[in-house]
Amino acid sequence: MSGLSLAIWGFVGMLALIGLRMPVGLAMLATGSAGYLAIAGWPAFLNYMKATPYFLFSNYTLSVIPLFILMGAFAERSGLSQDLFRAASALIGHRRGGMAMAVIGACTAFGAICGSSVATTATFGRAALPELERYRYAPSLATGTIAVGGTLGILIPPSVILVVYAISTEQNIVKLFQAALIPGLLATLFYCLAIGWSVRRRPDLAPPHAKPSGAERLRAFLTVWPVLVVAIVVVGGIYGGVFTPTEGAAVGAIAMLAIALLRRSLSWEGFKTSLVQTAETTALIFIILLGAEVFNAFLAFSQLPTTVAAMITEAGLAPYAVLVILLAFYILLGAVMDELAMILLTLPVFFPIVTALDFGLPSDEVAIWFGILVLIVVGIGLTAPPIGLNVFVINAIARRIPITETYKGVLPFLATDLVRLGLCVAFPGLSLAMVRWLS
Amino acid sequence: MPETPAPPPPSHDHGAARIARILAFIGGAVVVGLALLVTVSVVLRWFDLGGINGDFEMVQMGLALAVFAFLPLCQAHRGNVMVDTFTTWLPPRAQAALDALWDLVYAGFAGFVAWRLAIGATEAFTSRTTTMVLGLPQHYAIGACSGMAAFLAMIALLTALRRVRANG
Numbered sequence: 354m355s356g357l358s359l360a361i362w363g364f365v366g367m368l369a370l371i372g373l374r375m376p377v378g379l380a381m382l383a384t385g386s387a388g389y390l391a392i393a394g395w396p397a398f399l400n401y402m403k404a405t406p407y408f409l410f411s412n413y414t415l416s417v418i419p420l421f422i423l424m425g426a427f428a429e430r431s432g433l434s435q436d437l438f439r440a441a442s443a444l445i446g447h448r449r450g451g452m453a454m455a456v457i458g459a460c461t462a463f464g465a466i467c468g469s470s471v472a473t474t475a476t477f478g479r480a481a482l483p484e485l486e487r488y489r490y491a492p493s494l495a496t497g498t499i500a501v502g503g504t505l506g507i508l509i510p511p512s513v514i515l516v517v518y519a520i521s522t523e524q525n526i527v528k529l530f531q532a533a534l535i536p537g538l539l540a541t542l543f544y545c546l547a548i549g550w551s552v553r554r555r556p557d558l559a560p561p562h563a564k565p566s567g568a569e570r571l572r573a574f575l576t577v578w579p580v581l582v583v584a585i586v587v588v589g590g591i592y593g594g595v596f597t598p599t600e601g602a603a604v605g606a607i608a609m610l611a612i613a614l615l616r617r618s619l620s621w622e623g624f625k626t627s628l629v630q631t632a633e634t635t636a637l638i639f640i641i642l643l644g645a646e647v648f649n650a651f652l653a654f655s656q657l658p659t660t661v662a663a664m665i666t667e668a669g670l671a672p673y674a675v676l677v678i679l680l681a682f683y684i685l686l687g688a689v690m691d692e693l694a695m696i697l698l699t700l701p702v703f704f705p706i707v708t709a710l711d712f713g714l715p716s717d718e719v720a721i722w723f724g725i726l727v728l729i730v731v732g733i734g735l736t737a738p739p740i741g742l743n744v745f746v747i748n749a750i751a752r753r754i755p756i757t758e759t760y761k762g763v764l765p766f767l768a769t770d771l772v773r774l775g776l777c778v779a780f781p782g783l784s785l786a787m788v789r790w791l792s
Numbered sequence: 793m794p795e796t797p798a799p800p801p802p803s804h805d806h807g808a809a810r811i812a813r814i815l816a817f818i819g820g821a822v823v824v825g826l827a828l829l830v831t832v833s834v835v836l837r838w839f840d841l842g843g844i845n846g847d848f849e850m851v852q853m854g855l856a857l858a859v860f861a862f863l864p865l866c867q868a869h870r871g872n873v874m875v876d877t878f879t880t881w882l883p884p885r886a887q888a889a890l891d892a893l894w895d896l897v898y899a900g901f902a903g904f905v906a907w908r909l910a911i912g913a914t915e916a917f918t919s920r921t922t923t924m925v926l927g928l929p930q931h932y933a934i935g936a937c938s939g940m941a942a943f944l945a946m947i948a949l950l951t952a953l954r955r956v957r958a959n960g
Binding site: 371372373374375376377378379382383386399402403404406407408410411412413415416419420423596599600602603604606607610625627628629631632633635636637639640641689690691693694739740 | 828904941
């Protein structure tokens with residue numbers, strides 16, 4: 354069998370195994386190993402596995418993943434995420450739909466100290482959902498808002514997805530973090546607009562309530578300023594080149610721990626839970642990284658990436674047509690597949706295609722821009738039916754609310770996601786302005 | 793469905809799962825330690841005191857050790873990302889049988905990785921492979937990861953067994 358048909362069977366087999374409940378990382382590892390063996394043989398595979406699992410995990414850039422997860426876990430366990438939400442709702446909660454907008458605002462701030470959408474969703478599912486229910490917000494609006502708010506965890510830098518993109522395409526992670534800022538804030542703005550539109554159309558979704566006094570608002574803000582300072586120092590420090598992302602994440606995690614200890618809001622139990630939570634989230638990311646590493650080694654042997662890239666380049670399609678097709682493919686695949694696995698498996702094929710196209714930009718700028726577009730489609734995949742990870746996470750917390758309600762609530766936000774994606778495709782400057790300005 | 797639930801309270805863990813939990817906690821403590829190390833290094837550099845020599849290498853080595861320490865707990869709690877949307881029509885027993893089968897496959901791979909890393913550690917020992925700056929010998933770290941992979945294989949076997957028993 355030729356390498357090419359092996360690779361195609363590899364993909365088919367992997368998807369079939371995933372469909373049959375095999376954990377995603379294991380499915381990639383199993384089919385990747387089988388393909389590797391078929392092409393390169395036992396001695397090469399045995400030799401490959403001797404060091405790969407260790408040296409893959411001892412990658413300095415990857416260390417930002419557990420560190421940012423740890424920082425988010427400390428913030429959550431010490432009640433800082435809840436305070437963020439309280440501060441935001443004291444500020445804008447009394448407006449119509451304001452409590453939902455406060456969720457988006459708090460998620461934006463939390464997104465600057467947390468790189469994971471699942472963690473952000475789970476955090477605010479616990480911190481904000483009871484409050485939204487107390488103010489009698491419609492269940493669909495409440496869970497829908499938290500599900501999309503969770504995507505701000507990755508849309509606002511730092512972001513696990515961008516770290517993985519940077520590593521698998523050998524791009525500068527700091528530039529990717531810079532580029533993500535404007536599109537990320539645009540998401541915040543659009544989500545608030547979507548809430549405003551929804552409650553204007555159906556005022557019963559969000560009953561208004563009294564405005565808190567000035568003193569209450571000030572007190573709410575005073576509890577969160579240390580977190581905001583840490584977020585600004587970490588993200589700003591990484592942007593300004595004061596420290597590497599790993600250093601920023603380390604400083605942020607320690608600062609967050611220090612704040613929690615000074616406030617006396619982190620118990621020993623809470624500390625232990627933070628570490629164990631970090632362990633589980635990190636483990637499930639890294640097992641997918643290992644599976645993708647082996648599967649991609651097999652793909653490289655099969656020459657599928659180069660063959661497909663050459664085919665598409667020679668087809669002579671308009672660059673933007675190719676880009677739109679790829680993004681549409683991502684949206685469809687992301688609806689049924691794990692997003693992290695999706696980008697790890699497709700980037701070896703798609704990245705060379707995109708960077709070879711002529712968009713009137715230098716190819717290193719195309720690489721950064723494409724990273725942001727991938728990030729946006731991943732965010733869509735996390736909330737879009739039928740398999741939106743964030744929706745499942747919030748539904749695991751809010752068991753009384755049917756999942757269809759959450760999907761209903763997510764729809765207006767998804768519409769704005771498509772608009773934002775369109776804007777970022779049409780205007781690469783939205784992503785590249787920060788990079789150009791800071792370099 | 794794929795999810796990262798908050799870990800259940802400690803009382804849910806027995807025997808090997810308890811060890812997995814303690815191991816994960818130690819791995820987490822290593823990550824906190826690395827964060828502290830890097831922070832001190834950054835602060836020292838700010839005051840022009842030169843930072844800590846080789847913090848880069850310690851982060852690399854510590855990360856690999858921590859990740860291998862995390863894997864068993866994730867398996868014990870069935871935290872790995874999987875998709876169950878396409879198999880909801882199967883009877884629960886068939887679903888459990890599939891899950892048990894994949895646990896066995898996972899155990900096989902973890903055992904294989906443990907074996908290969910043990911060979912890798914031996915080779916690193918004989919060739920005296922050390923890190924660039926601090927000259928830390930690599931074989932200890934690779935060997936420890938091999939041991940933790942072996943423990944992961946055991947945990948996966950146990951979860952398979954538990955699923956079979958629960959549906960026997």
